[in-house]
Amino acid sequence: MKLKFAGLAFAAVALTAACTTTVTGSAGQVPGQTPVKKPVDPCALLTPEQTASLNLETQGKLTAGKPEQLLPPNCAWSPGDPDARTNPLYASWTEELSLDDYVLGALPGEKFELGGLTWTRYGSILGKSHCDLMVRLGGKSFVQLSSYDSQDEDKACDLSKRAAPLVASHLEGGDQSPTLPTPSRPPVPSGPLVSVQPCSLLTAEQATSLTLNSTPITLGTTTDIKRPPGCEWDDADGDGGVKALDVYVGAARPVKEWPLLEEAGEPFEAGGKKWELYPDGKVCSATLSVTETSSVMITSGNLDDPAKSCDLVKTVIPMLSAKLPS
Structure with missing residues (x-):
């Protein structure tokens, strides 16, 4: 029987090779076989034009799913323009996992009608600064969009909500003609701090009196969104003791956007100016x-002494206040 089957298979290949007639139509499913389903690709949920409108890189990075660990395939788009202050966007898409199993009993929250589909926000284990929007597509199919804003948790969903109509255009039932959002632009330095040079805020004599090096080092640039123009006076008291003094002037940075600071600091007034200590x-x-x-x-x-961590800062503030504009 094995030889007979092999002979038939060979004959079929030879016949196919010799045939010059094109047969139209689609191949039917072999009886008893399950149709082969092409894996969904979350990176296909946004076109390069759509990602550009969101200030994201045109190509996303795909991470394969692990259904046994309740992890659907995921795609991550990094910010395309660091100066635009855009955070990454993450999209998951699966047809092998139910939304109910994935959220593990988490209660649905606010709903949004975006792109012709109903998206639901579910609480994130990472806190309110992270936003997970999900849309159910079937019994074992859903799409999730995730974004965050570490500076303002009220804006955590902003990027996901802008992306949702664009993603919906690639899904069944979604609006196929979404309006592309206008890409955000980097903030333009303006106001009284534009002309302020950080290294001019302390004289050499003042730096020396504070046990700092009299020759400062320039920090940052006007195009570095993470570090605006700044100046550093290195400490001159050895390896321990006072730490170097860094001064940054953000002519295009709201005060709440400085990283790693609590929402409210300790008030400290000097020269008619109200500072906050952290x-x-x-x-x-x-x-x-x-x-x-x-x-x-x-x-x-x-x-050496955390109790003295703010001593130099408190001493410097009146000197800076005298040279800063109102």
Whole structure:
């Protein structure tokens, strides 16, 4: 029987090779076989044009799913323009896992009608600064969009909500003609801090009196969104003791956007200006809001005694206040 089957198979191949007639139509499913289902690709949920409108890179990074671990395939798009202050976007898409099993009993929250589909926000284990929007497509099919905003949790869903209509255009029942959002642009430095040079805020004599190096080092650039223009005066008291003093002038940075600071600091007034202190162990920072879109941040500390971490900062603030515009 094996030889007979092999002979038939060979004859079929030879006949196919010799045939010159094109047969139209589609191949039917072999009886008794399950149709082969092409895996869904979450990176196909956005076109390059759509990602560009969201200030994201045109190509997403795919991570394969693990259904046995309740992990659907995922695609991550990184920010395309760092100066636009855009966070990454993550999309998951599966046809092998039910939404109910995936959320593990989490209760649905706010609903949004976006792109002709109903999206539901579910609580994230990472907190309110993270947003998970999900749309159920079938018994074992759903799409999830995830975004976050570590600076303002009220904006955690903003990117996901902008992306949802675009993603819906690739899904059954979604609006096939979504309007592309207008890409956000980097903030433009403006206001009274535009002309302020950070390294001019302390004289050499003042730096020396504070046990700092009189020759400062320039930090950051006007195009570095993570570190606006700044200046550093290195400490001159050896490896321990006072930490170097850094001063940043953000002519296009609202005060709340400085990283790693609590929502409210300790008030500290000097020269008619209201600063806020943020002691954190051996490090101490202070911020000053100059306008709604501009601010100043300084940071130093004490490597030997955390109780003295804000001493230098408190001493420097009156000197800076005298040279900063109202």
